[in-house]
Structures are given as C-alpha cells and as structure tokens.
Amino acid sequence: MGKWLAVLLATASFAACSGDNGGDGGEGGAAAGTGAGTPTSSGVGAGTPTSSGVGAGTPTSSGVGAGTPTSSGVGAGTPTSTTASTAAGGNCAGVDISTADGNPFVGAQLFVDPGYVAKVQSSIDKTTDETLKAQMKKVQQISTAFWLDRIEAVGQLSAHLDKALELQNATCSPVTSVIVVYDLPNRDCFAEASNGELRVEEGGVQRYREEFIAPIKAILAAHPNQRIVAIIEPDSLPNLATNLGKKDCTPETEKAYREEVAHAISELNMPHVYQYIDAAHSGWLGWPDNQTKGAQIFSDVIKAAGNPAGVRGFATNVANYTQLKYTTESYDQQSNPCFGEYDYVNAMATALAGVGLGDKHFIIDTSRNGRGNIRDDWGYWCNNIGAGMGERPKANPGGATRLDAFYWVKPPGDSDGVGQAGQPRYDLFCGYPNADTRAPQAGVWFHEYFVECVKNANPPL
Incomplete structure (x- = not known):
C-alpha cells in the first residue's frame, strides 16, 4: 500500500489560468464550412477509442484542487452532502464529495484510467x-476518459469506478472519474470509421436502452x-444541425438521436453524476447559422428529457484538434467567426x-490540440500528422465563459480510423494528405502516432 499510495500522491495541481480568444479547428469528424453555416465534412465518428478497460497498471491521480470543498454547490448536478464510505478499503471514515459551485473538477483528483496507463507502458517498452x-x-499520470463505446465495455465500468473509489478512500479526498457514453443506434451517421454496433432497423433502440443505458x-x-462526469454521445446531435439527408443521417437516425440522447440524460440524472452533452467544435458549429441550429436542437432534447438537473453543460472539441485561440493556419477561415x-x-x-x-x-478536450498548422483544411480530422498533446486537464482554466475545465477526453494514442483504403470502416478522411495512413482501426493503439503526440506536446511534457 505504501508504494502504491506514494505513486497516487505524485500528482499535478489543478491551477487556474487565464487565456484569450481565437484558434484553429478540426477533429474526428470536424465539419469545415464553405459558407455561412454550410459544412463540407463532418462526423466525429472516427477518432473514437474503444474502451481501454481496467487492465493492468497502477492507477494514479492528476490535478489536486485548491482544497476539499466544505459546502454543497447549487446548480445542475451538484450533490448536496454526500460522503464516501470505506467500502472499497482505505483509511477514511468518509469523504465529502459535494462541490462549492457545481464544478465537478474543482477540489478533486482526476482518476487515471489503469487501462490507458498500460497502453502507454506498451509504448514505453518499445x-x-x-x-x-x-x-x-x-503521460501515465494524466487523466483520460473511460469510453463506453460498445455494450461489452459496460462490463468493465464497475471495476473502473471501484478503483477510483479505492483511490478516494486511500487519499481521503474527492476523486472525479470521467466516462464517455457513446453507442447510439446508427452512430456517427456522417462518418465511416467509427460506425457503431447498433442499427435502428435491427432493434438498436431497444438494445441501446436495455443493454447499454x-x-x-x-x-x-x-x-x-x-x-462522476459523463460525456454524452459524441458526434450525435451536431450531425442533426448540419448533415441531415447525407450518408446515414436519415429521418430514422434523427428520431433515434433525439429520443435516445434524451433517454440517456434522463436515466443518468443522479446527484453525483455531472453530464456534458457533446457540442462539436468551432470548425463544425462555429458559423452563426449552425450555432443557432445546434442550440435549438440541444434545447429540444433537454426539454424532452424533462430538463434534468444533472446536465451541467456541454463538451467541445471531443477527439478534435481545434486550438484554443487563433493561430495562422494554412486553410481558409471560410467565413467562420470562431x-x-x-x-x-x-x-x-x-x-x-x-x-x-x-x-x-x-x-474543452485539449488532448491533441497543442499544435496548429497541421492541416490543409480544418475539416481534416483523422490522425493528423504533426498533432501534439495540449493543455493538461485543469479546473477553471479561464479564457472563455463558464469554462469548467480542460480535459483529455480523447486518449492520445488511440487511432481515429484505419488509414489504408480497402480496409473495413475506411473513411476517405483517413487517407487525405494530412492523415497518417499507417493508422490501424479506430480505437486501436497507434504507437507511432502516440510518440509524435508526445514529442509535439505544447506545453512540452
């Protein structure tokens, strides 16, 4: 226990920082606009990791906030005064997990997925x-999200959360775990690389509800x-704002997306669960028309779910490369004001x-947005050559309104999609000039790419 606890406590601090405005764009399905709100491509689909599991590896923690909150917060998803027992072992009589202002990233350690630690170790060994x-x-000390991208992955969730509770009880301070809920029927309707296992016409809605949610x-x-922070269905509702009638974005898909996202956020509405619905990124919904469409869709779905208090807000740039602020890029801004x-x-x-x-x-997902000037078009999203890890996870970083945190939602090193034409689930974007065509299937560990993301990290590791 002593050696393990020493590793757990070797963590970085959650420090607030300031920032300004501007940036570049693109991600596992970014949509670049060619006019006022008209995207030329979309689909975050590729860039979606498979669940990393709870494999071998030593859990660590990153980001210790400025003390343990002493009062319960007010607002969506804020627990009122919940304490953790020693059920999972440890020395604490109880840990107060309430928040002062509703931000689940403040005053907490961020749980590091042991499965991701093991993947990184495989690269270290090479x-x-x-x-x-x-x-x-x-990197093994940095928190990344645990992706529930298929029904089978749900079987690993309990053990993952048990490990987080063990850390919480060992350190006597709150621990925040981040999961990604990502298995909608007809998933990633505008992409090819990360289409899911469920189809609407094959009973996918019922399976999503009964076997997944x-x-x-x-x-x-x-x-x-x-x-527990839950990021809800990347690459779903934004497709309804820009891509209806294209590829697999059919009326049946729209109905499933609206109803099942509403179902998910309603069912997962609990005092200790903080939900952030995926809201694309600047290179997708940045145009005013797209912002308006997206906001209305989000509003409709949240109302259909009964306005659950657990919906804290929205996650942007998931699995994407969009930088935080303006840099000179080689592509045209295409009338996008963001x-x-x-x-x-x-x-x-x-x-x-x-x-x-x-x-x-x-x-904001900052896992791979540390470098600009890596794309000919900000709609290019697949394993972009030259990408680097960005800002480390931190609470209240500043720079934009009501920004709760930077976080590494996409585990750097997991492939966005296979890069060889003719392979199953091949997407054309994974063969474009800026894509690394050595890439394996989406979610498979891509050692060579991980190495480059480490080398190009900005700030440096």
Missing part, C-alpha cells in the same frame, strides 16, 4: 530514448459516493442563452 521515455511516464444507470447508482474553442464556447454560450440555456457550463 522506446529506447530516455528523454522520450521520461515524457511518456508523465440500463446497466450503466445501475452501475452509476451503485457508486453514489463518487463524483477562430478557436475559446471563441466557440463564448458564441455557443450566447446561442444557448437565446433558447433558455444560459446557465450551462463547458469543458
């Missing part, structure tokens, strides 16, 4: 450069003394306020 190995070891709900309910994720969050906050959602907060 590396001889000592400097590079040291940088990779730093229901067991997730049961597992989350069985872990009431932990802060030059980066700070701009986009500010603009989307305004659009959401216009439909009665002015109280919502945001998180």
Whole structure:
C-alpha cells in the first residue's frame, strides 16, 4: 500500500489560468464550412477509442484542487452532502464529495484510467530514448476518459469506478472519474470509421436502452459516493444541425438521436453524476447559422428529457484538434467567426442563452490540440500528422465563459480510423494528405502516432 499510495500522491495541481480568444479547428469528424453555416465534412465518428478497460497498471491521480470543498454547490448536478464510505478499503471514515459551485473538477483528483496507463507502458517498452521515455511516464499520470463505446465495455465500468473509489478512500479526498457514453443506434451517421454496433432497423433502440443505458444507470447508482462526469454521445446531435439527408443521417437516425440522447440524460440524472452533452467544435458549429441550429436542437432534447438537473453543460472539441485561440493556419477561415474553442464556447454560450440555456457550463478536450498548422483544411480530422498533446486537464482554466475545465477526453494514442483504403470502416478522411495512413482501426493503439503526440506536446511534457 505504501508504494502504491506514494505513486497516487505524485500528482499535478489543478491551477487556474487565464487565456484569450481565437484558434484553429478540426477533429474526428470536424465539419469545415464553405459558407455561412454550410459544412463540407463532418462526423466525429472516427477518432473514437474503444474502451481501454481496467487492465493492468497502477492507477494514479492528476490535478489536486485548491482544497476539499466544505459546502454543497447549487446548480445542475451538484450533490448536496454526500460522503464516501470505506467500502472499497482505505483509511477514511468518509469523504465529502459535494462541490462549492457545481464544478465537478474543482477540489478533486482526476482518476487515471489503469487501462490507458498500460497502453502507454506498451509504448514505453518499445522506446529506447530516455528523454522520450521520461515524457511518456508523465503521460501515465494524466487523466483520460473511460469510453463506453460498445455494450461489452459496460462490463468493465464497475471495476473502473471501484478503483477510483479505492483511490478516494486511500487519499481521503474527492476523486472525479470521467466516462464517455457513446453507442447510439446508427452512430456517427456522417462518418465511416467509427460506425457503431447498433442499427435502428435491427432493434438498436431497444438494445441501446436495455443493454447499454440500463446497466450503466445501475452501475452509476451503485457508486453514489463518487463524483462522476459523463460525456454524452459524441458526434450525435451536431450531425442533426448540419448533415441531415447525407450518408446515414436519415429521418430514422434523427428520431433515434433525439429520443435516445434524451433517454440517456434522463436515466443518468443522479446527484453525483455531472453530464456534458457533446457540442462539436468551432470548425463544425462555429458559423452563426449552425450555432443557432445546434442550440435549438440541444434545447429540444433537454426539454424532452424533462430538463434534468444533472446536465451541467456541454463538451467541445471531443477527439478534435481545434486550438484554443487563433493561430495562422494554412486553410481558409471560410467565413467562420470562431477562430478557436475559446471563441466557440463564448458564441455557443450566447446561442444557448437565446433558447433558455444560459446557465450551462463547458469543458474543452485539449488532448491533441497543442499544435496548429497541421492541416490543409480544418475539416481534416483523422490522425493528423504533426498533432501534439495540449493543455493538461485543469479546473477553471479561464479564457472563455463558464469554462469548467480542460480535459483529455480523447486518449492520445488511440487511432481515429484505419488509414489504408480497402480496409473495413475506411473513411476517405483517413487517407487525405494530412492523415497518417499507417493508422490501424479506430480505437486501436497507434504507437507511432502516440510518440509524435508526445514529442509535439505544447506545453512540452
């Protein structure tokens, strides 16, 4: 226990920072616009990791906030005064997991997925450069999301949360775990690389509810003394704003997306679960028309779900490369007023306020947005060559309105999609000039790409 606990406590601090506006764009399905709100491509689909599991590896923690909150917060998804028992072992009589202001990232350690630690270790074992190995070891201490991208992955969730509770009880301070709920019927309707296992015409809606959401709900309910952040269905509702009538984005798909996202956020509405609905990124919904469409869709779905208090806000740039602020890029801005994720969050906050959602907060995925000038077009999203890890997870980073945190939603190193034409689930974007065509299937560990993301990290590791 002593050695393990020493590793757990070797963590970085959650520090607030300031920022300004601007940026570049593109992701596992970014949509670049060619006019006022007209995207040329979309689909976050590729860029979606398979569940990393709870494999071998030592769980660590990153981001210790400024002390343990002493009062319960007010607002969506804020627990009122919940304590963690020592059921999973540890020395604490109880840990208060309530929040002062409703932000689940404040005053908490971020749980590091042991499965991701093991993947990184596989790259360390292949590396001889000592400097590079040291940088990779730093990545093993950074929290990444646990992806529930298929029914089978749900079976690993309970053990994952048990490990987080064990850490919480060992350190006597709140631990926040982040999961991604990602298995809608007709998933990623505008992409090819990450189409899911469920089809609407094959009973996918019923299976989604009974075999996916229901067991997730049961597992989350069985872990009431932990802060859990749930990122809801990347690449779903934004497709309804820009891609209806294209590829697999049919009326049947639209109905399933609207109803099943509403079902998910309603079923997972619990005091200790903080939900952030996927809201694309600046290179997709950055145009004013797209912002308006997206905000209205979000409002409709949240209302259909009964306005659950657990919906804290929205997640942007999931699995994408859009930088936080403006940098000179080689592609045309294409009349998009949002030059980066700070701009986009500010603009989307305004659009959401216009439909009665002015109280919502945001998180930005910064896992691979550290470098600009890596694409010919900001709609290019698949394993972009030259990408680097971005800002580390941190609470209240500043730079945009109601920004709860930077977080690594996409585990760097998991492939966006297979890069060889003719392979199953091949997407044309994975063969474009800026894509690394050595890539394996979406979600499979891509060692060579991970190495480059480490080398190009900005800030450096």
